[in-house]
Amino acid sequence: MNVPLLDLVAQYRTIKDEVLPALLGVIESQQFIMGPAVAQLEGEIARLSHARHGIGCASGTDAQLLPLKALELKPGDEVITTPFTFFASAGTIHNAGGTPVFVDIEPGTFNIDPAAVERAITPRTRAIMPVHLYGQMAAMERLLAIAEPRGIKVIEDACQAIGARRSVDGEWRLAGELGWVTGYSFFPSKNLGAWGDAGMMVCSDDRIAERLRKLRLHGGAKQYHHDEVGTNSRIDTLQAAGLVAKLPHVADWSGRRRQHAAYYSKAFAGLSAVTPPPVDPANEHIFHQYTLRVERRDALQAHLKAQGIGSAVYYPIPLHLQPCFAHLGYKTGRLPVSEQAAHEVISLPIYPELTTAQLDAVIAGVRGFYS
């Protein structure tokens, strides 16, 4: 049986009748730029994040870049982040004029290690950028306890974590609720995916919200009046309309991902060569990815491929070892937990529409390799 890593067509079939009329409505109105669906989506994503403001933008990358730009980083200003993430997490720091400072991750959750963050703070630290990797929140309360007394901003990368939550002092806190600014990506493969590129920032500080609204529109709240130099990073109205139509399904889709993850983890429990993804007991994971640590990873991946089973390695090279950051002076061995994870991780198909037969085929593929 073929089980692709991702099957967006399977999802399209289930929601076609809801999304196509929404897109058609935009086309018939011809309001392609900042049409009404943009404000609607902004309001709904802000609500879903327990935040006061949503500010649509062109991509998840821009949703990280614009708050970093708002910090007006000077050469030598540092932003602490994880090396075990998608490239944008560090590329945006560089492009905003700052220096990425990479610290190691927790071996269980793959998220940034707050103790390592604390050790890396210097007088030049301006921000901490945790990434809620694979759909599980980083230890936000510990990061805020480090950042807030020092006046350091926390910018959440929730590109993989829409609707993820974490229990803090007995209360659920959403991704996007606690950080200064939070970025989302609606890249098509995300739990809430557009039909192209799209992103969103959320925050609860009125002043930074206003600033971000300007930064995404060439630095001006009023057309042809520019208070500062921004860029064109609007969210497309067609994308916003499609996302508004898909939004009511997200909680159910993420719930199904959680069920699939539980099914896999139960099936892999007896395999000594395989470590299912641990969930921090404080977290509700949304399983954007289901990522195992395994022995002989590359051979397993080749075996799965031969059986028609898709998989992926997120991420094979930690960012501190990328050639473009060689000038920062990190050497192999400096961040061992991230480096080991890069050798051991493999992500399996986890999309909501997977059937039990498909899940069983994936499990048989993995078990067959190690038996």
Ligand SMILES: Cc1ncc(COP(=O)(O)O)c(C=O)c1O
């Ligand atoms: C953790 C993380 N950060 C940033 C991004 C960038 O988002 P986009 O591709 O929408 O620019 C992504 C996704 O692609 C991501 O997974």
